[in-house]
Every structure is written in C-alpha cells, then in structure tokens.
Amino acid sequence: MGRRILNDALRTIVNAEKRGKATANLQPISGVMASFLKIMKDRGYIKDFQVSDPHRVGKITVELHGRIKDCRALTYRQDIKTKDIEDYRIRMLPTHQWGYVVITTPSGILDHEEAIRQNAGGQVLGYFY
Structure with missing residues (x-):
C-alpha cells in the first residue's frame, strides 16, 4: 500500500512539472515519501517541501524547479546487492x-x-531524473 x-x-x-506549475500538493503522505523528497531536495531536483499535519491524513506542498523529467516508485519488491547497484542504475536510467x-x-x-559509499x-x- 505504501509504495502505491x-x-x-x-x-x-x-504532471505538475509538465504543466509548468510552481508547486504540487501531495495527499495522503507517509514517512517514506518525506525521505524520498528529502533526497530529491538534497540533489537539487526540487526547491523545498513542507509537511502539514503529519499525524492525520497530512499534506505536503512541494516547490518545483522544473528539473524533473520522470520519477517513479517501483510497486514491486526488488532486492539489490551493493555490487549490483551501478549495473541497475545504468539499466534503469536513460x-x-x-x-x-x-x-x-x-x-x-x-x-x-x-548506498555504494556506505556499502x-x-x-529499490x-x-x-
């Protein structure tokens, strides 16, 4: 349920990026979603995000840069070893x-x-990107 x-x-x-919008509102939220957005922010793909009322249904407002071409979550479970991460990245990213x-x-x-640095x-x- 969480990956969906x-x-x-x-x-x-x-979709908000493709329409040229400055913000996107996400609802419902989860802790995994906030961690995923934190990585996107650290890497410069979004400007910032704010979490409102995390103990109930909650809402996240994301400020967009216009850099995101595509992002997806895998809805199936796929285990990966440290030595296979680079091969997976080359295969999945364009x-x-x-x-x-x-x-x-x-x-x-x-x-x-x-993950490679920490072994x-x-x-996944x-x-x-």
Missing part, C-alpha cells in the same frame, strides 16, 4: 550523467551513490 501512495505522489509531481536510484537500506533511505544493499524504492 508514493507512486501516486511522484506522478503528481511529474543517461549516465544524471538521475538517482533510491534504495531502502538498513541505514535508512539512501540514493545509489550514498549497503537493500530494496524508485528513481528520478
């Missing part, structure tokens, strides 16, 4: 220069570069 909520939120962001694969690890939710494998959550 994340996928719907990411599709809302992509270019070698930009884009990130987001992975859930025992150390938390990380992008592929940080941590896990499950999604990707963005």
Whole structure:
C-alpha cells in the first residue's frame, strides 16, 4: 500500500512539472515519501517541501524547479546487492550523467551513490531524473 501512495505522489509531481506549475500538493503522505523528497531536495531536483499535519491524513506542498523529467516508485519488491547497484542504475536510467536510484537500506533511505559509499544493499524504492 505504501509504495502505491508514493507512486501516486511522484506522478503528481511529474504532471505538475509538465504543466509548468510552481508547486504540487501531495495527499495522503507517509514517512517514506518525506525521505524520498528529502533526497530529491538534497540533489537539487526540487526547491523545498513542507509537511502539514503529519499525524492525520497530512499534506505536503512541494516547490518545483522544473528539473524533473520522470520519477517513479517501483510497486514491486526488488532486492539489490551493493555490487549490483551501478549495473541497475545504468539499466534503469536513460543517461549516465544524471538521475538517482533510491534504495531502502538498513541505514535508512539512501540514493545509489550514498548506498555504494556506505556499502549497503537493500530494496529499490524508485528513481528520478
């Protein structure tokens, strides 16, 4: 259920980007969604996001840059080892220069570069570029 909520939120962001909007409102929310958006913010793909009322249904307002071409959450579970992360990134992302694969690890939710640096494998959550 959680991955479907994340996928719907990411599709809302992509649709807002394609329409040229400055913000996107995401509802319902989850902690995984906030972690995914934090990685996107750290990598410069979104300006900022604000969480309102996280203990109930909640809402996240995302300020957009216009850099996102596509982002998706995998709705199926896919385990990945540390040595296979780079091959997976090359296979899934359209270019070698930009884009990130987001992975859930025992150390938390990380992008592929940080997961390789920490030598941590896990499950692929999604990707963005």
